Amino acid sequence: MYKHVFLTGTPGIGKTTLIKKTLEALTSLGFSFDGFYTEEIRDGGRRVGFDIVTLSGKRGILARISSSFPSEKHEFRVGQYVVDINSFEQLALPALNHIASENHKTVCVIDEIGKMELFSQSFVYVVQKALDSAGALVFGTIPIAKGKPLHFIEEIRNRRDVKVFNITKENRDVILQDIVAAIQDCNK
Numbered sequence: 001m002y003k004h005v006f007l008t009g010t011p012g013i014g015k016t017t018l019i020k021k022t023l024e025a026l027t028s029l030g031f032s033f034d035g036f037y038t039e040e041i042r043d044g045g046r047r048v049g050f051d052i053v054t055l056s057g058k059r060g061i062l063a064r065i066s067s068s069f070p071s072e073k074h075e076f077r078v079g080q081y082v083v084d085i086n087s088f089e090q091l092a093l094p095a096l097n098h099i100a101s102e103n104h105k106t107v108c109v110i111d112e113i114g115k116m117e118l119f120s121q122s123f124v125y126v127v128q129k130a131l132d133s134a135g136a137l138v139f140g141t142i143p144i145a146k147g148k149p150l151h152f153i154e155e156i157r158n159r160r161d162v163k164v165f166n167i168t169k170e171n172r173d174v175i176l177q178d179i180v181a182a183i184q185d186c187n188k
């Protein structure tokens, strides 16, 4: 039986929107949550980066276009974006720290586990710990690989205790109840 639920799909297909709708539905069923989303940041119509936003309402930088950073800080790059690992870890790691909890009604939200987030070895460690722990229920998103698949993401996709929903234009408006039911079924 699976104990974690992930959404996957192409960029911008509606994964985060579905996560938010699922959490709304689960709140009325008595679930509580911890974790984070990543949000696109725009300036005058142009995408300039991504923020991390925790479910407790804290916000910090995940990445910005390289022109916003001093040149010595270009160590972790994805395309034109530079990842601010320290800022990401400061918010992501505490938000995931309930992972050893035995309370199955606390859902650990991780949106997303992608190339930028995986620069952080501490993040990889806590995600692995959450997936392997007896009590945690992880509800997350993973991207569909463009080019070479990322090993850690493929490992998650192939775990027997993970249920993956592939979100498409055709199913995104009708799949909410199936996702809610899957989370209710976790660990039963």
Ligand SMILES: Nc1ncnc2c1ncn2[C@@H]1O[C@H](COP(=O)(O)OP(=O)(O)OP(=O)(O)O)[C@@H](O)[C@H]1O
Binding pocket: 009, 010, 011, 012, 013, 014, 015, 016, 017, 018, 172, 173
């Ligand atoms: N069911 C839907 N119908 C129409 N528009 C939608 C739907 N779901 C999401 N959108 C819109 O598509 C855009 C991207 O949605 P969202 O951020 O949820 O996608 P995502 O898959 O999480 O993206 P990313 O891969 O960049 O994280 C948003 O503007 C959102 O309002």
